Amino acid sequence: MTFLRKLALTTALVAGLSAPVAAEDVKFGLLQDFTAVYTFVTGQYNQGQQDYLALANAEGALGDGNTVTAIVRDTGNQPQRGIEAYNRAKEEGAILFDFLSTPVSAAILDQAQADRNVVITPAHGRGDASDGTVFPYVFPMLPTYWAQAAALIEHMKTTGGLEGKKIAIVHIDSPFGREPGPILTALAEQEKFEFQAFPYASPGNEQSAAWSEVRRYRPDYVLIWGAGGGQAVSVRTAIQNGIAPEQIHSVIWLAETDAANVGPQMKGVKRFEATAAGTDHPIIQRIQEKVIDAGKGAGDQANVGNSYYNLGVATMAVAVEAARLGLESGGPLTGETLKAGFEKIAGYDAEGLMPPVTYTAEDHQGGGAGRVSEWDGEKWVPVSEWKASYPDLIRQVIKESAAKYAAEH
């Protein structure tokens, strides 16, 4: 069928005719972990993704009657189930994949590259995959953990200065928790602050040992680097140890649920955000109107507009935009043309839901811009503008790490 379609298309092109192309159904594989480790984010994140795709179809975002379908499967964070789900979705025609799981992404990255399928790793996965020359088919899409650490450090600089200050980084003892290490080392030298790392054991239900050490260190700022249930424990234990909420700065994984778990003490805690929270955005409003109110929502209506929901919406908004641009060049959309579509995106901001992103063949991170927001007791309020922090340093770290990867393989 595909062959025939290709043949027909080629003939039409050769003849210089504008042949009517059959409407196409673009398939995205959202093969995520709904049941094991990433449950704190997957439900809302995936709901946002599915709702956005429903909106895109309702509005005909891809034009020419083209539609986009999500293939959603649970992988339970197990690589062997992820591989099965990937192979099956690939056979069903999916050309873009989002696993939202480090072990599954790691096990499939090479295969997907070989198959020329796009893998998006928003807010998870390897930071050096931002180098599109080494990882042509991987799109981290949103600021990497390195860019997030840089943004939080820059925010500390603008609010209270950094010189001679002490920063404690309290992180989960895993490769993810160690990600900001190199950035902090480089920035400590440049900005003349000192920092110390305080790891706690996974999954982080109990962190008192680490925090009593932190109290002895008397930090001026605290960075918390964890995910899921451990984050609320971090904030709570920090406050118990005499750290003011205003001093606490978190990685992207701190959301409304955590605030509810911590309670009123949470007021003043800051976090990095790659997409705006809340329902006060044109896209979210239209989802509410055309998807949720039409009874086509993918889950609990209460989730609409919260941080992870909006994050999911933003990932699919970018992906659909890439598919639209990819389809513009004509012909059935493949992994290759979708990748080209991504690299045509310039200054896209999902109608204000996220900072303008621009992807190039070299930069698959999209610039790395984000901002810091603060919990005001009810919602997240932005306290800085969208911007990329220390972009040269981040670019250099990405480049070095990717070059090391390329040299090893």
Next chain:
Amino acid sequence: MFYRLSGTYHTSYEADRRLWKIPTDRWLVIGLLVLALLAPLYVSPLYLGSYVLPWVIWSAAALSLTLLMGLAGQLHFGFAAVMAIGAYASIHLVRAGIPFEIALLLSGLIAAVIGAVFGGAALRVKGLYLVMATLAMQYLVDWVVVNIPAISGGAHATLRTPAVSFLFLPIESLAARYWLALAWAVLLTVFFMNVKRTSFGRALVAIRDKDFAAAVIGVDPFKTKLMAFFTSSFMGGVTGAVLAFCFYRAVTPEQFGFNVSIQLVAMVLVGGLGSVIGAWLGAGFVLLAPIFLTNLVSGLAAGGWVPVSQNFLSHLPLMIYGAMIIGFLLLEPLGLAKIYDNIRKYFLVWPFRHARS
């Protein structure tokens, strides 16, 4: 009728000691082996790569563990750590320039030595206390792998397997990877069937049944237990290396976490302790049932049969899966192997009712 004899009657010790006491069994296994060998020819890449290949590898892992848990009766809740040692050792050895064939053996040896050291420390304890000791091994190995970048492969902790060939066959195509994994699994299967007939195997069984009684009849419990840990860890280490090179091709510490150890124990228990066919059936069930159920439930949902949220949809297969495990174990506490055995015995003498095994 199906087996063309009514019960098993041996007239010589020779016949009683045979591996296949009934010819039909032998033909059945040979037939399955031929089917397995030819699988790349008639199984689609989707099913070969995501069902048959992992099944074969996990069966080898379950066989390795059931030697320790089923034959020697030593509980081990940290077997994924043993496989992790094998996987990481083999990758680093190949990267250091050692030929793959030798690296496989060496990685098995390294896993065996480390496994035996932990086993040795655990020899003074039994039962639940041994479970705790092996759990400690799981967490220690996890910690070491995560915290030493030289092992885990740096900040991102993903280590890709280099391109290798095994006896001049490049382990690159799906079929080649499948055949290597199959060869290892078949080797382990043959080993396991025969080890039960050796003095070592009988010593293991004696230790399992009562270790001081075994000591009374002249089996050295210390040496035998250590040997059990060593052998089983060797098999597990090589299986880990095969898993890394033939299936994942990129390893991260999470692939060998505690939950994987529990899965392995579940394979052995659901399949039937100490049974070859149990290891195969258990691995197949634990590995593939969740996948089949997920696809089934998703298919039903797509057809509009189960109108529920994605979250419930994802948990539904797990609920069915849990119920199936309980169901099987209630129906037959000795595992899937025993269920197979019951069916076989029924047909052995069919249309009559009673069989002596």
